[in-house]
Amino acid sequence: MTNSFGEFKNAKLFFLIGTNMTEAHPVASYFVKQALNKGAKLIVVDPRNHALARKADIFAQVKVGTDVALLNGIMYTLLEENLYNKDFVEANCTNFEELRTAVMQYPPDKAAAISGVTEETIREMARMMASVKPGMLCYTLGLTEHTSGTNNVISVANLQMLLGNLGVESGGVNPLRGQNNVQGACDMGALPGTFSGYQSVTNPEIRAKFAQAWSVENLPEKPGLMMPDMMSGLITKDVRGFFIMGENLAGSEPNISHAEFELASAEFLVCCDIFMTETTRFAHVILPSASWAESEGTYTNSERRISRVRKIKEAPGLSKPGWWIIKEIAKRMGHDWGSNSAQEIWDNEISTLTPLVAGVKYARLKQDGLQWPCPTLDHPGTKFLHKGGKFTRGQGLFKGIDWTPPAEIEDKEFPFMLSTGRRLVHYHTRTQTARAGLDQMAPEETVDISPDDANTLGIADSEYVRVSSRRGSVKVKARITEEVPHGLVWMAFHFREGNANWLTNNAGDTTTKTPEYKACAVKIEKIK
Amino acid sequence: MSKNIFIDGKPITFEDGKTVLQVARENGLYIPTLCYHARTGPASMCRVCVVEVEGMRGLQTSCSLTPSDGMKIQTASQRVLDARKAVVNLLLANGNHDCLSCEVNGACELQDAAYHLGIETPAFFVKEYDERDASAAFIIRDPNKCILCGRCIVGCNGQVVNEVLEFGYRDSHTKVICDADLPMGLSTCVQCGECVQLCPVGAFIEKKAVGKARRWETHTVRTTCPYCGVGCQLELHVKGEQIVRVTGVEGAEPNQGHLCVKGRYGYDFIYSDDRIKTPLIREANGFREASWDEALDLVATKFQQIKQEYGPNALAGVSSARSINEDSYYMQRLFREVVGTNNIDHCARV
Amino acid sequence: MPIVTQEMIDRIIHKYPQKDSAALPIMQLIQAQNGEMLNREALRAVSKATNLSLNHIYGIATYYTMFNTKPVGKYHLQVDTCVPGFLHGADEIAAHLSQILRIAVGETTSDGLFTLSTVQDLASCATGPVIQVNDRYFENMTIAKVDQLVDALRKGHTPENDPSMTVYSECGILLNDRTQPDCRTLAFYKKNGGYRSLAKAKSMQPKDVINEVKEAQIRGRGGAGFPAGTKWSFLPKDDSRPVYLICNADEGEPGTFKDRQIMEFNPHLLIEGMAISAHAIDAAKAFIYIRGEFAWIAKILETAIEEARADGQLDHVDILVHRGAGSYVCGEETAQIESLEGKRGNPRPKPPFPANSGLYGCPTIVNNVETLASVPYIIQHGAQAFKKIGVPNNHGPKIFGVSGHVNQPGVFEYPLGTPLRTILEAAGDVKGKLKGVIVGGLSVPILTAEEADGLLLDFDSCQKAGTSLGSGGIIVINDTVSTPELALRTIEFYHHESCGQCVPCREGSRVIENKLRGIVKGRGKMEDIDLVIQLCRTIPGLSLCPTGEAFSAPILSMVTKFRSEFEALIH
Known part of the structure; x- marks a missing residue:
């Protein structure tokens, strides 16, 4: 997050796209609702009419996988009606012409035809965002778990730059x-291309330092494999030894049958x-x-x-902390590491090698912790990034983005779109919550289905039905709800039985390899 | 120029924007309160925080009273004490405030008020008992202990905005209801437990904590929630090795005391009998228990062997987005430094 | 499900500056279309139509007595057994109904035709006993008339109501000639000089209108006696927020039934008063918050407002009649504002006062019906003429309602400062031997016959005599009445009406009721008397609104002045 949860209360507008905070980030949703009670405006873009959508001033019930078209339509309106923040764009951004060219391909009527959101709603969203500031844009996996995930993210960044909602309190992307420590795992360099603090493995000076x-x-200087490629490498024997730390890939990866084979x-x-x-x-x-x-240890939140x-x-039986286990493996492979506690690892290794957190030491993590960047020992941490429009790379880079449909869309045989996510009371594959x-x-x-579709198929609430995709088939209870529109069904991946990932598609984003959990085609059948 | 009020004759400097109650508390003076909570604000309903102010007619609720320079306040005059005693006696008379087995004994604001006013037994009794509501998964409601302070209602509607609790009915039949007066377990309540955290008495309690420990037997440890990426700050109330209850840390970033059902009640997986307790090595007919030395040697040997035979890139690792930073740092260090590959990733995209 | 269309709902919502305010009228509409009941299904419909959460709607539905969350019969017979009704024989009426319908109070006949309830105060004090049947009143009931009523209802007929009582006006300002069948019409009102005062006011600067009213020193007629002009002058200057005017027509203090006399028979007087006041304080939107039971009076007002609007009198202000739904506390101005915002009628802490932050957080003036109805006279004839009526510091005409043990109960308009004796004589004098009199509605201390002797009816004299003029609802009690029984009736009312917010009022009224009932039933102890006295001394000033004081003062006076009667019941 460029900004902080503490800033929600003063936001004047929220643009929530592909995020159902009420269930996936409940405490964040409280802050949104508190701001709404104080008069903040709310725009929700989501295929589902979820709890926050029902509180929205504008709810754009977008067709799954059409976000880029919709966002371009909004930006078209901002440009056409001269509503964008010219001062911010001129002072802080570059490559505006490329954006303009791309966006001009998406007049609102075309964006409406693709996204299913009316032209008027697209224009209203643009006007509201232009007139109510600062506006916070929030998203979750609804935006990223698409073959167009990277493009979706670039598009929302384009939008916030165009509005001048970056580098300000209560704004941002x-x-x-x-997960509790996804941020930390990225920060710590559990990524194929970067050491801790996003220091590139391709940079010789960085490599020399480490x-x-x-x-x-x-x-090694060559960036490594991303997880989906590691998995497929198991079949091709490009990867022979595989170490999985605390993840249940056989439940959380798309297309379970295939993942298990891998x-x-x-x-x-x-x-x-x-x-x-x-x-x-x-x-x-x-x-x-x-x-x-x-x-003992540290997590880094969103x-x-x-x-x-x-x-x-104490951990039960012989269980040991993860770092101890890794250190012991290293030792047995001939590398003896000095640190003997999480604190020593952080204070003596991570913070000395990582400028982003160079000022963070355990002694300073007493109460509310510290937000990076925190480069020096007297630095108070950073509440929001890009203050005054100063971006890490200098100027904010606009990038023109074209819409591409999901890898798999509905057809005659598989007439429903399946989208997936989390429910409030469970977490991932329920190893903990169960x-x-x-x-x-x-x-x-359950498979969530609209009253309309349930009626057409003659399905009653709580009746078991069969949901099938090209990859698998599950028997699951139907839950009839107005949360999902006609043509869409929705499932989570908390239970082995009826796990959505028997059905999901492993097609992924070309850059991040993030699978398209949010869109695949399925059919629904009554069980005779 | 600093401004002063005089509390029981003692001059105390105050800043604008604070109430008399806040000023008193910051100076270590006890004024009993029941309906006031820092997060839900002054409600002026319980009337137990009243004080006498020179030149003002009637007793004033200190929770809502704005100090002015030179204001003279009595917090313990006979009139004030009589009023407070009347209020506490009325509450004690009209409920079942039996402290013996109450989960909140020792952390109860009504008990504190009675203690400080020297009330040992209520002056009179008028009792009608209602049913306890244990229908919900994690929260028990006991209307007989409810003093209708309204903190839970402000919390539910104004803080977490789940809009389940409300005052229903009126007069002395007023009670806290869920939705259209349904049992909590049948209502739309999502068990975030905000009401439990805000309740000054034992009207909302954690089911999981019942019978586990008296309040004075636990100590608290601050930590970070193991679920989503908000990173809520938790206070673990611990007896021995047992977590008795979890509360949100008041005033803390990022959660300001709020939690959700998972953060508040999803903690006891760590005590599960299903925990893996020893290293395991696969054999033809399943896993067998092994010592650390045996298991680690096997891993190191296999990794070395693969590395030597097929090169470092034939090894790959996935770190955990659940585990601590230090673990992830060591995972990448293991693969980069020891194995010699950048094949390190984690489950960032789920 | 009720046949209520979204269009009907939207039309209601559209009348209000903020949507939430439409909750009560929408619930009233849906209840009326749903067999007089708001079951969970109907409540869900309300929740959906208003986009207000179900807990909020249910909180409202169970707060106001006129909403039924449980089924009731086709005819809901509600007998007012509060103090004035009790003095007029309401208990006998309720007992008789119970006998002929063969059901206890609170039950419904097996054919689903009748539900019998006793209710607290319907503001028909001089015309008691009164039975409310759904939204209609049947006044001056006798055993014979009850039989006729039940028979008629069984046959599907609705008999005519007999609201007759004594009406006399010494001043001729507030009460008009109600014997004329067209007394409610604009034509009648204008023929007698109506709306000239408004025309005059409109030709004046608002601040001059305020000054005139201030100069007249008219004290609020709702009960507190605070000068209305001074209240107006508390409005913030140079404020961009809209100003709202609310006419408090929630007449609910037992013994009080004066405002309905103006609204029912002389509606244009109130409307003109409001139109002038709205001009003075620059309010473009005004509300008449009328108690829910006065459904037919609300219709009379709406008709009159329509007439006045058509006549061009209301081009500067939009007046909306808003019905309450059964709550005494909503007569308190901040509770009334909460109620008008579509919430439970819980009083707010003060400050802020409504003049600064009232309805929707905007500057708001709340004035009583009788106060606003006095404004046309002040503007037309000037403050000096107004001040000539009455006695120093207590100016103008006042409507007194007389109920209880007098020969001719009714309403009487006299100048402030008129002797109690004069008014009792006008009401046909005391029936039997006078024991005590409550001069300002039930919430003021009772005066013994000796204390009441020679009393002048104005704010200051009453205060000097140890009581209060309140709303001018005079309840006369003769020596056939047991004071402990009277005290029990009194606390039953206030306990029932306590909003439940403040501990001293909510729990104090419950304890006092419990102890007084014990005494009346012969289970009492001497220390119960002292406990009641101690509570009545502690509670005043210890709750958010005056309700705590409203029962402490009369109960304390009854117990201390007639202590021997209480002691006599203790064995």
């Missing part, structure tokens, strides 16, 4: 992170986890790790805030 700190001759093909699979999962079934070695509340996690109990009594509130998966 704010992706809400799904090589020296780690006492090795040199470090895992089963591994020559040597090591899983480090706290529970046996669908994934550990394929492991050759399973290493028991300490869980949350069993080790707003770049580094906070402490504390130990209140063991904390939350099944009481949601005991099984």
Whole structure:
């Protein structure tokens, strides 16, 4: 997030696209609703009429996978009606002409035809955003889990730059992170192309710095594989040894049958986890790790805030903290590392090698933690980025984006679009929530279907139906709800039985390889 | 020029924008309150925080009283104490405030007020008991302990804005209702537990905490929630190795005390019998338990062997977006430094 | 489901500056179309139509007594058994109904035709006993008339109401000649000089109108006696927010039934008064918040407003009649504002006062019906002429309602400062031997016969005598009445009407009722008397609104002045 949760309360407008905070980020949704009670405006762009959509001043019920067209239509209106922030664009951005050229291909009537949102609504959104500032734009996986994910993200950045809503308090482009420490895992360099703090592996000076700190001759310069390629590499034998730390890929990856085939093909699979999962079934070695509340450490949340996690109990049996396990493997491969606690790792290694968090030490993480960038020991941390329109790379770069449809769309055989996500009381594959009594509130998966479609298919509420895609088929209870429009069905991936990922498509975004969880074609059948 | 008020004759400097109650509290003076909470603000309903102000007719609620320079305030005059005693006695008379097994014993604001006023048993009784509502997954409601302070209602409608709780009915039949007066378990309540956190008495309690510990047996540890990317700050109330309850840290960034159902009630997976307790090695007919040395040696040997035979890029690792930063840092270090590949990623895209 | 279209709902919503205010009228509409009941299905419909959450709607539905969340019979017979009704024999009427319908109070006949309830105060004090049947009143009931009523209803007929009582006006300003069948019409009103005052006011600067009213020193007729002109002058100057005028027509203090006399028979007087006041304070939107039971009076007002609008009298202000739904506390101005905003009628903490932050957080003036109806005279004849009526510091005409043990109960318009004796004589004098009199509506201390002797009816004299003029609702009590029983009736009313917010009022009224009932039933203890006295001394000034004081003052006076009667019941 460029900005912080604490700024929600003073936002005058929210533009929420592909984010159902009420269920996926409940506490963030409280802040949105508090601002609404104080008079803030709300625009929601989503295929589903979810709880916040029902509170919106403008709700654009967009067709799945048409965000770029809609956003271009909004930007067309901003340009055509001269509503964009010229001062901001001229002072802080470059490549405006490319954006203009691209956007001008999407007059609102064309954007309307693609997105299913009326021309008038598209224009109203543009006018409201231009007149009510500052506006915070928030998104979640509804925008990124598409083959056009990267383009979607660039488009919302284009929009906020055009409005001058970047580098200001209570504005910004704010992706809400799904998992507690996704932000941290990225920050720490668990990415194929960057060391900690987004320091590129292709930069020789950076490599030299790390090589020296780690006492090795040199470090690999070629960016590595992204996870989907690692998985497919297991089949092609390009990847033979695979180490999975605390993830249940056999439940959370798209197209489960295929994912399981990939895992089963591994020559040597090591899983480090706290529970046996669908994934550990394929492991050759399973290493028991300490869980949350069993080790000291830090998490970094969506707003770049580094906070402490504390130990209140010993891990059961022989379980050990993850860092200890990794360190022991390194040791047995001939590398003896000095740090002996999470604090030593952070204070002596991470913060000394990572300018982004150079000012962060455990001693400073007492209360509310610190938000990066925090380059020096006396730096207070950074509430929002790009203050005064100063971007990391100098000027904000506009990029013209063209709309492309999802990889798979409805057809005669598979006439429904399936979109997926999370529900409030569960978390991912339920390894935790199922063991904390939350099944009481949601005991099984459902397929959410509109009253209209249920009626046409003769399906009653809570009736078991069969949902099938080109990749798989599940039996699941129907939940009839006005949240989903005609033609769309919606499922989550919390339960093994009826997991949406038996059906989802592993086609992914070309840049990030993020799979298109949000769109695939399915059919629904009554069970005779 | 600093401005002063005089509380019980003692001059106290105050800043504009604060109430008399806030000024008193900041100076370590106890004025009992029931309906006031820093997050829900002054409601002026319980009337237990009243004080006497020179030159003002009637007793004033200190929670809503704006100080002015030179204001003379009595917090413990006979009139004030009589009024407070009357209020507390009325509340005690009209409920079932039995502290013996109450989960909130020791952390109850009504109990504190009675203690400071020297009320040992209520002066009179008028009791009608209502049913406890244990229909919901994680929250028990006990209307007999409810003092109708309204904090839960402001919390539910104004803070988390889930719009489930409300005052229903009126006069002494007023009660806190869920939706159209449904049992909580049948209502639209999503069990965020805001009401539990704001309740000054034992009218909303955590089901999971019942019988686990007295309030004075637990200590608190601040930590970060293990679920979504908001990163809510939690206070774990711990007895021995057991988490008895979880509350949101008041005033903390980013959550300001709020939590959701997962953060507040989804903690006990760590105690599950399903936990993996030893390293496991696969054999033909399943997994067998192993020592750390054996398991780690096996991993290191296999990794070395693959690296030597097929090159470092034949190894790949996925770090955890659930685990701590230090683990992820070590994962990438392992692959980059020890294995010699950039094949390191994590599950960022789910 | 009720046949209520979205268009009907939108039309209601459209009348209000803010949508939430439409909650009560929409609920009234849906209840009327849904067999006089708001079951969960109907409440969901309201929630959907208004986009207000279900908990909020249910909170409203269970707060106001006129909403039924449980089924009621086709005819809901509601007998007013509050103090004036009780003095007029309402208990006998209720007992008789119970006997002939073969149901207890609170039950519905097996054929679903009748539900019998007792209710608290219908503002028909001189015409009691009164039975409200759905939204119609049947006044001056006797056992024989009850039989006729039930028979008629069984046959599907609705008999005529008999609202007769004594009406006399010494001043001729507020009460008009209601014997004329066209007394409510614009033509009648104008023929007698109506709307000339408005024309005059419109030719004046608003500040001059305010000054004239201020100069007249008219004290608010709702009960508190605060000077209306001074209240107006509290409005902030140079403020961009709209100003609202609310006419408080929630007449709910037992013993009080004066405002309905103006609204029902002389509606244009009130409308003219409001039109002048709106001009003075620059309000473009005004409301008449009328108690919900006065449904037919609301229609009379709406008709009159339509006439006045058509006649061009209201080109500067839009007046909307808004019906309450059964709540005494909504007579308190901040509770009334909450109610008008579509919420439960819970009083707000003050400050801020409504003049600064009232309806929708905007400057708001709330004045009583009788106060506003006095404004045309002040403008037409001038402050000096107004001040000639009455006694120093207590100027102008006042409507007194007399109920209870007098021979000819009714309404009487006299100058402030008129002796109580004069008014009791006008009401045909006391029936039997006078025990005590409550001169300002039920919320003021009772005066013994000796204390009442020689009393002048104005704000200051009453205060000197240890009571209050309040709303001028005079309840006369003879020596056949047991004071403990009277005290129990009194606390039953206030307990029932407590909004439930403040502990002293909510729990205090419950404890006092519980203890007084114990005493009346012979289960009392000596210390109960002292507990009641102690609570009545502690509660005043300890709640957000005056309701705590409204029961503490009369109960304390009854227990202390007639203590021996209470002690006599304790064994």
